[in-house]
Amino acid sequence: MFPARTLVSVLALAPALLCAAEKIDFNKQVKPLLEGACTHCHGAKEDKGDFRMHTLEDIKKGNENGPGLVPGDLKKSAIYATLLLDAEDDMVMPPKKEGLLEKSQIEVLKNWIEQGADWPAGVVLEQTPRIKFEKHIQPILEMNCVSCHNKEKAKGDWIITTKKEAFESGENAPNIVPFDLKQSAIYHLTALAADEDDLMPPKKSGGPLSKEDINFLKLWIQQGAPWPDDLKLTAKEKKAPGTNNPDNLELVKKIHAFIVQTSKEKAEADMKPYDSKIPKTGIPFSMVAIKGGEFLMGSPDSEANRGDDEGPQVKKTLKPFWMGKYEVTWDEYEPFQLTSIGRNKDGSRQVWKPTDKPEDLISQPTPPYQPMDFGMGREHMPAICMTQHAANKYCQWLSAQTGHFYRLPTEAEWEYAARAGTKTAYFFGDDPAQLKEYAWYFDNAPNFQYSKVGAKKPNPWGLYDIYGNVCEWCLDQYTPTTPAAAILGNAWVPSKTPYPHVARGGTYDDDPELCRSSARKASDALWKQQDPQLPKSIWYLTDATWLGFRIVRPLEIPTVEEMFAAWNNGVAKE
Structure with missing residues (x-):
């Protein structure tokens, strides 16, 4: 990364030393520069060129080509030498495509090194967006x-x-x-x-x-308020935020009409389990019929390892629905996630016609900055790292193709289906020792990662991996207690803020108590902490490598407005 051939020649290009510079403040001047321009590639989570610089020890160590930093010695400090390389040089840092540092910023790093590269004890660099x-x-x-x-x-x-x-x-x-x-x-x-x-x-x-x-x-x-010397500003009209996104209520009206025309089941007696295929891809998926009924949502005070947010217990009345037999897999989700179509940040197509098929006009994710399986595998594996907004849009995309209304489960539907008529901590009883037969969790997950869906035993209603493997999005905004209102018609707590929303079921990285039927998880902005984009993506949760979803299809076809609400429930923009 730091070729010896460049050190002497590059330093010869440095401007003549000015009079003694003011003392550089590491926390105020150097730290923001390095965190914005360097640590996304050379930090705690990335080591391009086998070089990290989030700690003083790492930045001094450098790599096989030599040290990255030698306090007081510019010639031996490769972090400085690479700043001065020609813009077209492959070794220039930051790379040209990311934008070179300005002279004023380089001067700060130069003076800091010359002054002994003071780095307060215990300071570890994080990652912040680079501002251009x-x-x-x-x-x-x-x-x-x-x-x-x-x-x-x-x-x-x-x-x-x-x-x-x-x-x-x-x-x-x-x-x-x-x-x-x-x-x-x-x-x-x-x-x-x-x-x-x-x-x-x-x-x-x-x-x-x-x-x-x-x-x-x-x-x-x-980061030093960089401003190109020759750039002159001119007043521009401030345009109101707008979009040409065809994914609107009118589109939902078309999808609704197709669903009303296609769906044949009218009563609970008509409901059967079924296997289907996604029309666009031919990928199969399976649905289990869940009869309507009543149950107590939440856990009793006597339940071991009970969370404070699991009560009070509330009687819920649910209408019948189908639920995905398995968690949605990459096989199903990836064709929705990855497309070659040019898209705006809101996921709308950059070029489209009103005559395009409804499924082609639905907002879909922008390209991820790296494979979102994080090396854990894709075939028959649960899809992960999507925001609730992305999961909702997948449901809309699937509905537009199949003529059946799919959405995320409400929190009540999820717990009702997971319990499968039981009142114990788990659907198999209260003994967590049995969990290994039904779930992948911390004690048995191979290589501490997710596994293929359907490899463990199902619950009594035929649902696989309802505990463990990956936790699953619900539609509801998270509340600190069990939602108290009786749920009739399978309603949910609508979203008012981007966080928190509810996820259920526990993960491959959780202990048994977090896999209980009543255990709840609240989403957090930290679930996309590593996202390098600014603003952060509305589609990806880069740090939630244990979060996925499964789908439901209520027997009762909702109104156009209710469909629109379900598919646009998550507050996409933070």
């Missing part, structure tokens, strides 16, 4: 700031059309101080409450900025 001026900051400034802060208007005597003016002008200058949030008014004024008089941009001018834009500004300043 043209991509993340320029649109914010041009659509929200330049119209009032230019040479003609210059409100507050602040001009923001060029780097020099933006950094130096203004009644309260400096408004932008690289690496220093406290001194950067541009950040603090945008982060004020909507009713504050000093809010920028003012409420009447479209303020406040979105949380996403405010975070971009914050990270940009922390």
